[in-house]
Amino acid sequence: MAIRRGRGVAAINYPTGMNLGGDPTQALVHSTPTGNFMVTLSSVDLGQGMKQIMAQICAETIGVPTDRVVIDTADTDTGPHCMGTFASRGTHRAGNAVIQAAKEARQVMLEVAAEELEVNASDLETDGEGNIQVKGAPQKSISIFDVALSAHFKRGRSISGRGMFLIPRSYPEKETGAMKPSTCYAHACTVAEVEVDDETGEVTVLTVKNVFEIGRALNPKMVEQQLVGGSWMGISHALYETTEPYYPSRDHGGTDFNQYLMPGPGDLAETEIIVLERPSADGPFGAKGPGEMCANPQIPAVANAVFDAVGVRIDTLPITPERILRALKAQAAG
Amino acid sequence: MAKVPVQFTLNGSEKAEFVESSTTLLHALRDKIGDTSPKGGCHQGTCGACSVIIDGELRLSCLTLAETCGGADIRTTAGLAESGVLHPLQRAFLDAFATQCGFCTPGMIMAAKVLLDRTPNPSREDVVEALSGNICRCTGYEPIIQAVLAAARANSQNAA
Numbered sequence: 001m002a003i004r005r006g007r008g009v010a011a012i013n014y015p016t017g018m019n020l021g022g023d024p025t026q027a028l029v030h031s032t033p034t035g036n037f038m039v040t041l042s043s044v045d046l047g048q049g050m051k052q053i054m055a056q057i058c059a060e061t062i063g064v065p066t067d068r069v070v071i072d073t074a075d076t077d078t079g080p081h082c083m084g085t086f087a088s089r090g091t092h093r094a095g096n097a098v099i100q101a102a103k104e105a106r107q108v109m110l111e112v113a114a115e116e117l118e119v120n121a122s123d124l125e126t127d128g129e130g131n132i133q134v135k136g137a138p139q140k141s142i143s144i145f146d147v148a149l150s151a152h153f154k155r156g157r158s159i160s161g162r163g164m165f166l167i168p169r170s171y172p173e174k175e176t177g178a179m180k181p182s183t184c185y186a187h188a189c190t191v192a193e194v195e196v197d198d199e200t201g202e203v204t205v206l207t208v209k210n211v212f213e214i215g216r217a218l219n220p221k222m223v224e225q226q227l228v229g230g231s232w233m234g235i236s237h238a239l240y241e242t243t244e245p246y247y248p249s250r251d252h253g254g255t256d257f258n259q260y261l262m263p264g265p266g267d268l269a270e271t272e273i274i275v276l277e278r279p280s281a282d283g284p285f286g287a288k289g290p291g292e293m294c295a296n297p298q299i300p301a302v303a304n305a306v307f308d309a310v311g312v313r314i315d316t317l318p319i320t321p322e323r324i325l326r327a328l329k330a331q332a333a334g
Numbered sequence: 335m336a337k338v339p340v341q342f343t344l345n346g347s348e349k350a351e352f353v354e355s356s357t358t359l360l361h362a363l364r365d366k367i368g369d370t371s372p373k374g375g376c377h378q379g380t381c382g383a384c385s386v387i388i389d390g391e392l393r394l395s396c397l398t399l400a401e402t403c404g405g406a407d408i409r410t411t412a413g414l415a416e417s418g419v420l421h422p423l424q425r426a427f428l429d430a431f432a433t434q435c436g437f438c439t440p441g442m443i444m445a446a447k448v449l450l451d452r453t454p455n456p457s458r459e460d461v462v463e464a465l466s467g468n469i470c471r472c473t474g475y476e477p478i479i480q481a482v483l484a485a486a487r488a489n490s491q492n493a494a
């Protein structure tokens with residue numbers, strides 16, 4: 001009877017979004033009379049930072065500071081249609097829709113500025129700080145605040161834009177079954193080191209080292225926070241969490257946090273995160289969906305590490321002491 | 335059911351309410367007084383999201399009957415900022431990106447505040463111990479632990 005060490009590796013591809021009957025998201029952008037920009041979406045921010053990322057994307061496209069953009073995700077009944085924030089699709093689908101809407105709004109904004117400055121709209125550029133100027137002659141400029149006032153009160157123009165991003169439905173080819181179920185893929189690889197007590201079946205995760213390839217990290221700090229949380233969640237799914245410990249039977253399923261095993265701050269493995277950026281061809285500024293995939297590779301990595309440590313393959317989750325002991329018993333019985 | 339009057343101080347201001355004897359402090363704070371900073375995660379004492387400070391002690395407001403709080407000094411996360419300036423713990427949570435959905439955050443901050451009030455220079459183990467009654471779905475805890483340690487460092491620098 002001993003504590004045995006093992007190391008496991010796993011790598012994954014993870015799709016961004018899904019493809020059932022087509023996968024659309026719509027966005028609307030309009031300026032307020034004082035030159036702030038409203039983005040109206042039905043895509044919900046559930047803590048992953050959707051609002052911040054959409055504000056950055058809109059601001060970058062229109063050419064204004066991020067704090068000039070307000071994101072309104074108030075109401076899925078009345079807002080422009082979105083399939084939802086799931087399948088790691090939020091940044092990719094909604095981001096592309098916001099870019100299209102913001103481009104249209106920017107065009108109107110430049111047209112109004114051109115009338116005010118008595119130049120051609122195609123000769124204008126934004127300075128990123130709230131002004132529009134003539135290319136090569138920045139002393140000839142107008143603030144976006146004044147452009148918006150002019151559009152609203154003088155010229156009767158709506159500085160606004162419509163965006164729709166659709167991944168059309170993909171049908172399987174009759175002969176081969178091949179289809180395109182999603183768009184770009186994020187990738188990840190995890191190495192996990194564990195200790196397994198072969199008397200109690202208990203697993204301790206010592207270290208988790210992750211590399212994530214996520215396209216362009218539009219907000220590196222928020223990407224990091226998502227990956228750190230996700231890596232921990234992957235470990236938690238590998239070892240602890242389930243609503244159906246004897247699936248498909250519902251018996252002994254946890255109904256509250258007394259019975260549902262949810263690790264606290266005392267159960268953390270030493271965690272390392274490395275981000276690789278390989279911009280996607282079809283994502284907003286090269287982004288992919290890092291959300292869900294970051295909690296996946298730890299699970300097979302831990303299963304492989306347990307195999308490396310004690311020589312049993314556990315192929316049902318979570319990898320509980322009970323499952324390990326049963327497998328060790330079966331192995332000993334030959 | 336007969337209602338009983340209860341009076342206490344919430345973040346320094348007097349509050350008076352009529353509550354039923356089964357009303358929890360969590361319900362009284364959120365639905366009667368309108369301080370929604372304590373969150374109801376489990377309503378049975380297992381998640382820590384509803385944590386508040388009562389007379390200097392960390393308490394679960396979902397397991398505290400409002401009528402037992404007569405005369406108490408109750409503190410919640412909503413009362414931490416002073417004239418618009420965030421409390422060092424709030425600042426540290428922001429800087430460390432220690433919040434995602436934010437549901438656990440007020441409870442975490444209350445637990446951390448009681449720790450720092452008693453132990454201004456805590457070890458990592460002290461922080462883990464102090465937060466062990468609070469669960470978080472999103473962050474993986476490490477950023478929260480780092481935020482509490484950073485707030486402690488900021489406090490001791492200000493004091494020095």
Ligand code: FES
Nearest residue numbers: 375376377382396
């Ligand atoms: S709501 Fe009070 S501990 Fe969960």
Ligand code: FES
Nearest residue numbers: 434438470471472
């Ligand atoms: S930030 Fe979401 S539960 Fe902690």
